Amino acid sequence: MATIHDVAALAGVSASTVSRALSGKVIVSANTKAKVLEAVKALNYQPNPLAKGLKEGSTRTIAVIVPNLKNLLFPAAISGITEVASAHGYTIVLCSTDEDLEKEKADVANLVRRKIDGFVFFTATRKSQHILDLVALGHPTVLLVRHLPEAPVNSVSVDNELGAYKGTKFLVERGYRRIALICGDRDLVLYRERFRGYEKALAEEGLPVEFALVRWNVRGWRQGHAAMKELLQSDRSAWPDAVFASSDPKALGIMKAIKEAGLRIPEDMAVMGYDNMELGELTEPALTTVAQPFYKTGVVGTERLMRLMQSKGDAEPEQVKLEPTVLIRQSVGHV
Amino acid sequence: MATIHDVAALAGVSASTVSRALSGKVIVSANTKAKVLEAVKALNYQPNPLAKGLKEGSTRTIAVIVPNLKNLLFPAAISGITEVASAHGYTIVLCSTDEDLEKEKADVANLVRRKIDGFVFFTATRKSQHILDLVALGHPTVLLVRHLPEAPVNSVSVDNELGAYKGTKFLVERGYRRIALICGDRDLVLYRERFRGYEKALAEEGLPVEFALVRWNVRGWRQGHAAMKELLQSDRSAWPDAVFASSDPKALGIMKAIKEAGLRIPEDMAVMGYDNMELGELTEPALTTVAQPFYKTGVVGTERLMRLMQSKGDAEPEQVKLEPTVLIRQSVGHV
DNA sequence: CTGTTAGCGCTTTCAT
DNA sequence: ATGAAAGCGCTAACAG
DSSP: OOOHHHHHHHHTSOHHHHHHHHHOSSOOOHHHHHHHHHHHHHHTOOOOHHHHHHHHSOOSEEEEEESOSOSTHHHHHHHHHHHHHHHTTOEEEEEEOTTOHHHHHHHHHHHHHTTOOEEEESOOOTTOHHHHHHHHTTOOEEEESSOOTTSSOEEEEEOHHHHHHHHHHHHHHTTOOSEEEEOOOTTSHHHHHHHHHHHHHHHHTTOOOOGGGEEOSOOHHHHHHHHHHHHTTSOGGGOOSEEEESSHHHHHHHHHHHHHTTOOTTTTOEEEEEEOOGGGGTSSSOOEEEEOOHHHHHHHHHHHHHHHHHTTTOSOOOEEEEOOEEEOOSSOOOO | OOOHHHHHHHHTSOHHHHHHHHHOSSOOOHHHHHHHHHHHHHHTOOOOHHHHHHHHSOOSEEEEEESOSOSTHHHHHHHHHHHHHHHTTOEEEEEEOTTOHHHHHHHHHHHHHTTOOEEEESOOOTTOHHHHHHHHTTOOEEEESSOOTTSSOEEEEEOHHHHHHHHHHHHHHTTOOSEEEEOOOTTSHHHHHHHHHHHHHHHHTTOOOOGGGEEOSOOHHHHHHHHHHHHTTSOGGGOOSEEEESSHHHHHHHHHHHHHTTOOTTTTOEEEEEEOOGGGGTSSSOOEEEEOOHHHHHHHHHHHHHHHHHTTTOSOOOEEEEOOEEEOOSSOOOO
């Protein structure tokens, strides 16, 4: 592997001249620049990023920290991140933490030592003190999807309150009155916000939030299935006429439970999902759901990060919210 | 951030002694070692990986190259990789290529410059000359899932021929005689091997391969759906009594088409999938499928890689095949 | 505009 | 057993 000295020797100049010719930040005579470029090509010279990183304390690399890779939202957003990062000449290192906070802290410490220039977290929770520390130390950071409303950290998320509001509103406008909410982890801001949107839409129509129709901490399709089965064990008069799931897998589990009870969707009970995963279109009936612009989240967040890394941390934190939309398919009808 | 010199100063020794005390490879007096360790703790010293990497030409990092993150097999295998890599003190950098060969080549070149110690590829195809080059240059490399049978490269894959053989055999034993195969990209060794397993199982029973019942280059649930619809347009007498899909999403699309045609599964037509994705259990009826040990693939492959990196490339390449199993659920009955 | 020098933080001879 | 010195490959003063 050729070094900068090999290039310098071949071009008949000093190493620093090569460095300058290549950086473009300093003026070099057109003549020598041409010679250098020629030598670079001849030797197929490629700068050693480790040496550069050691010298400069930066590596043109950003880290993306995700809780897992099972949820399709991450790949979607990661595509957006990759898109922007590549365009700016940045490399990405991806860390999947498996929802393990200690592992995440260790990973981040490791990344800092490796002079990673910027951080994108999908894992923010109220327990994420290490992220706040990172920000306080001046490391450019942006939060995606999950955000920390109180903290002075840049974030790009999809407006959860608005999404749940739109979804609930849609159900109400279609004539549904007893709308159940099968919701995720109450510890996550995201789900609390969705609850607020649900509440707000009901309130606008003068409908009460019936706590018997709200289920918290339901994860994945199995628990969705179980929660719905339980709901259907109550007296028929207490049943909802529509069920809003806070994620598509839950919605699928719910649909399964409804069908198993011998009920028709949407005639007997409507189902609305959240997330728009690919297979939602394949179910019988196809799932009406709240779609979120995850790719765009990745793009917008990474653009923000690029600006942060340039402006060396003076910019005011910004909390961007993108707008979700209701994707109308067949699992919601008209009353 | 404390450097080795800070530690040396505090411990009252030279930097080289600190280096030695920490490496463990050289004998240091118990006394000085204790002093060094104390200073390390006091300053919370952590070696700079860039400096270390620059000096040693290695970074205790392995790269994992995947074609995408949408297929759940990757997360499963990546968990296995992470498990083993962490246990050995290795960091992982994950590259998603989006199936773009040029991007992959560029990424790999970049990783080599960064002194990545080992490579795990999920992306091997007959066009992967860059992988062979990498191996020829002595970079420890292992191929996962997709392999190159002819090339002298370590690989761990799941036996595709055996999986398809087992699946087809199962259908035959249940009494099915006209078994369609909806298969993936013919360019991928993986699918050609599955075809061979299908062929072999049929041959053993003296059944012919009917080419009208075999479809190639079908990708994703939509194309599976379309392919099945087309198949059902033929004369009823030409219909299969069972359909073997080379992936679960395809199987779901196929089930949808069968149901849309007013047929019952498995009474009128059986469906067998391949991959065992999580949602397969949720379909109506639950999908019988060939399950592959992807987590184990990651574990075994990474253990192999660890050995390769230690033995500096002398070991003979090994092509390991893991065994898939038929997961019996409801989409296949008895004739 | 360009060469010389020093140094990023670490390991590894070579002495002692 | 330990210290001094050199060098991994690069960039950024500092001279000229």
